[in-house]
Amino acid sequence: MKNTVEIRWHGRGGQGAKSAALMLAxxxxxxxxxxxxxxxxGPERMGAPITAYNRISDTQIRVHSNIYDPxxxxxxxxxxxxxxxxxxxxxxxxxxxxxxTKSVDEVKPFLKGYTGGVYTIDARRISEEALGKYFPxxxxxxxxxxxxxxxxxxxxxxxMESSYRHKFAKxxxxxxxxxxxxxxxxxxxx
Amino acid sequence: xxxxERLSGNxxxxxxxxxxxxxxxxxxxxxxxxxxxQYVANYIANGEMDTEFIPVESEHSSMSATIGAEAAGARxxxxxxxxxxxxxxxxxxxxxxxxxxxxxxxxxxxxSGPININCDHxxxxxxxxxxxxxxxxxxxxxVYDNFVQAYRIAEHKDVMLPIMxxxxxxxxxxxxxxxxxxxxxKVKNFVGEYNPENYLxxxxxxxxxxxYAVSNYYMETKMAQNTAMNNAKQVILDVxxxxxxxxxxxxxxxxxxxxxxxxxxxxxxxxxxxxxxxxIDKLREQGMKVGLLKLRVFRPFPDEEIAMALKNCxxxxxxxxxxxxxxxxxxxxxxxxxxxYDYAKDVKAFNLVYGLGGRDFTVExxxxxxxxLAAYDKDGATFEEYRYVGLRG
Numbered sequence: 164m165k166n167t168v169e170i171r172w173h174g175r176g177g178q179g180a181k182s183a184a185l186m187l188a189x190x191x192x193x194x195x196x197x198x199x200x201x202x203x204x205g206p207e208r209m210g211a212p213i214t215a216y217n218r219i220s221d222t223q224i225r226v227h228s229n230i231y232d233p234x235x236x237x238x239x240x241x242x243x244x245x246x247x248x249x250x251x252x253x254x255x256x257x258x259x260x261x262x263x264t265k266s267v268d269e270v271k272p273f274l275k276g277y278t279g280g281v282y283t284i285d286a287r288r289i290s291e292e293a294l295g296k297y298f299p300x301x302x303x304x305x306x307x308x309x310x311x312x313x314x315x316x317x318x319x320x321x322x323m324e325s326s327y328r329h330k331f332a333k334x335x336x337x338x339x340x341x342x343x344x345x346x347x348x349x350x351x352x353x
Numbered sequence: 354x355x356x357x358e359r360l361s362g363n364x365x366x367x368x369x370x371x372x373x374x375x376x377x378x379x380x381x382x383x384x385x386x387x388x389x390x391q392y393v394a395n396y397i398a399n400g401e402m403d404t405e406f407i408p409v410e411s412e413h414s415s416m417s418a419t420i421g422a423e424a425a426g427a428r429x430x431x432x433x434x435x436x437x438x439x440x441x442x443x444x445x446x447x448x449x450x451x452x453x454x455x456x457x458x459x460x461x462x463x464x465s466g467p468i469n470i471n472c473d474h475x476x477x478x479x480x481x482x483x484x485x486x487x488x489x490x491x492x493x494x495x496v497y498d499n500f501v502q503a504y505r506i507a508e509h510k511d512v513m514l515p516i517m518x519x520x521x522x523x524x525x526x527x528x529x530x531x532x533x534x535x536x537x538x539k540v541k542n543f544v545g546e547y548n549p550e551n552y553l554x555x556x557x558x559x560x561x562x563x564x565y566a567v568s569n570y571y572m573e574t575k576m577a578q579n580t581a582m583n584n585a586k587q588v589i590l591d592v593x594x595x596x597x598x599x600x601x602x603x604x605x606x607x608x609x610x611x612x613x614x615x616x617x618x619x620x621x622x623x624x625x626x627x628x629x630x631x632x633i634d635k636l637r638e639q640g641m642k643v644g645l646l647k648l649r650v651f652r653p654f655p656d657e658e659i660a661m662a663l664k665n666c667x668x669x670x671x672x673x674x675x676x677x678x679x680x681x682x683x684x685x686x687x688x689x690x691x692x693x694y695d696y697a698k699d700v701k702a703f704n705l706v707y708g709l710g711g712r713d714f715t716v717e718x719x720x721x722x723x724x725x726l727a728a729y730d731k732d733g734a735t736f737e738e739y740r741y742v743g744l745r746g
Contacts (some may be wrong), residue, residue, distance in 0.1 A: 189529075192359040200528070204470060204471065204523055225524070226715075226716060227524050
């Protein structure tokens, strides 16, 4: 495995792709890594396509440009497949994971012949079952960790539980639901 | 023992503000402001610091109120970005000419138009002649470290000038990265208490602040400001050294990265230096002697020191992240070229503009520039005196 793992997130404003990238950076930081988590800002509005990025490394990260040749891509909203070139620059040794009800064969025509790993996951079903609401970012976060193996399963769940307990200190009722969504998503793509 | 953390640039400088715990922070808490007043307001609301926070109705007012507080004798600061700085314009001169050592946390972003929220240095470069000390950062660590040093520089009795602590909008301000924080007591001991010599709330020594100066006095005031700015050079070096002894991270006017034996060098400010360093390491492996001068202090301008650091280079690319519509170069280009003219005439320098309105600067771009400098030097390839890089194909 190369020293720095680069991940690109595609989502729509309001779906939490930026937050997911920051949560991933946080969790990886807690496992001792050097991390970057940053959004690419356009006009900020609900529903507009947004991009967020992660670099995760064993050594200090100096570069601050966007990521053009990611190892992994996460598509939080499948309607972006028609308008955004989601596999652009994607490492053929890497993978893409898409939030959709469709099968891998059904999404492949949108991926411009990408030869690396292709995963689909129904984050809506998982989120609604676990949380009773549609927040796709937690399932997608678990999916990309399971696929990229930027940390072990044990490390990921330990850090996420601690992060949720801190983040939702005033809303403890949503902690279990979020953790359940993570577990369901992780196990589906594992 | 340093504290290992991960913070965005905005979080990092807010944490430094909390540790310094200044007396007064007026700020306009709405766009185009930054997250900095929001984080500081949170710290205050949580009882973690006791700075007086004054939400005001505009940036003109935030700088005015900061000036008022500082004049009263309180250690003061504000934060802004982009057109927020533009709205402060006349007050910036008032702060500097009244010799008020207040701090301004600036997140560098483009000015309209077209409307754009992303990083470039147009805002602070436009304010380069206001009389503020300007210190820039490559990443969140440097922003944090620079703020911890800010009041020690600004409040020094030989200086007494306002200071602008700059970081790149979004690239630094919104990117979460690893950082090493200092313990509260270390920061507090380093910064110390502010004991102004002259201040409005001193009942024993009534004084006027900001009066009219007729032509008989105005010019001497400007000369005194310039003397103070020159004095700031030694203070910046002394404070940077002392900070290094405390933290292990020493600071000067600029960082030289593999510059000592470089034939080709870039001069730049801010976050793009990281990509350039990666490019330098790659090209050095191929045998090219390339290096970087990353400027930290733009005001006062360390002209002789820059020229001496570049004097053995054959060709230099001076990288501007703002346009000043001179026609043939940006502000950094003009000043570095003037320094070379005075102290290192044999160095050939080109001026390039990059990264306006958040245009990305990549490792590949930096490699191309170094290769073009080498082609000009070795093969006589043409290189325009002033070039925009990273334009759409």
